[in-house]
Amino acid sequence: MKHLIIIIAVFLTGMISAQTNYDKGMQKAFELWENNNWTEAEQLFERIAAAEPEQWLPNYYIAQLNSLKTWEEKDADKVKAQLEKAQNYLNDAMSIEKDNADILVMQAQIFTNWVAFDGMTYGMKYSAKISDLYNKAYAIAPENPMVVLNRADWNMGSARYFGQDTKPFCKDVEKAKELFANFKPEKPFYPNWGRERAESILKSCN
The missing domain is CATH 1.25.40.10 (Tetratricopeptide repeat domain)
Structure with missing residues (x-):
């Protein structure tokens, strides 16, 4: 029993050390x-x-x-x-x-x-694959600001390419900005980027 406790302790110490090294x-x-x-x-x-x-x-x-x-x-x-x-x-x-x-x-x-x-x-x-990826990401995480922002950014770029109005997508960028305000990544080091891009796009919207 004593040997088992020692083995478990060593194992747990190794796990903690590995996680610390990762962090x-x-x-x-x-x-x-x-x-x-x-x-x-x-x-x-x-x-x-x-x-x-x-x-x-x-x-x-x-x-x-x-x-x-x-x-x-x-x-x-x-x-x-x-x-x-x-x-x-x-x-x-x-x-x-x-x-x-x-x-x-x-x-x-x-x-x-x-x-x-x-x-x-x-x-x-x-092009079609990109749209599909953003739609799939949005279906999984509609409150993720990076999903909302980049989906809107792509849609705006596509509209611009085909000579269409980009204004309808500005509301999505505004939503992304609002989501960023309260966004907290699920775990340490999880993605958390795009705030500046949202601000830049909104300036062009206005």
């Missing part, structure tokens, strides 16, 4: 990111993802980093490499976390980046 690692990665050390942040997320294969968040943030980097990148080969890397890590996140609205939004973001990169090639391929 510390994630916190450090976000600090690097906030200080514009994107490469170091990405590398740290990669190490965390390798060490914590049951955690979807490190994979999600690697995908997000690579997705965001493409907006400033002009080299076509680098854009393709970044989006392919983003997709690979998001696939890993999807394999861990099923029917997750945040992951669906990130998938839509990656597809949107492909469309922005080469609309002639990827517009027809991904």
Whole structure:
């Protein structure tokens, strides 16, 4: 019995230590990111993802980093490499976390980046899929401000492309802003971004 208690104690200590290391690692990665050390942040997320294969968040943030980097990148080969890397890590996140609205939004973001990169090639391929992803995410989490905002943003972009009025979607952006005001992520390190984008869009609405 004594040996069993010792084994359990060691096991629990290991679990607590691992969780603490995960928390510390994630916190450090976000600090690097906030200080514009994107490469170091990405590398740290990669190490965390390798060490914590049951955690979807490190994979999600690697995908997000690579997705965001493409907006400033002009080299076509680098854009393709970044989006392919983003997709690979998001696939890993999807394999861990099923029917997750945040992951669906990130998938839509990656597809949107492909469309922005080469609309002639990827517009027809991904446009309907992007709409479907946002609608599915909205069905899962209609009170998630990132879902509401990015769905509205995509709908506005589509309306603008086809010469249609974007005003009807401004109310959705306003709703996203209201949701952001009281939004608290479900768990530590869960996605919580987009407030500034909502404010920017509302200025154009007004």
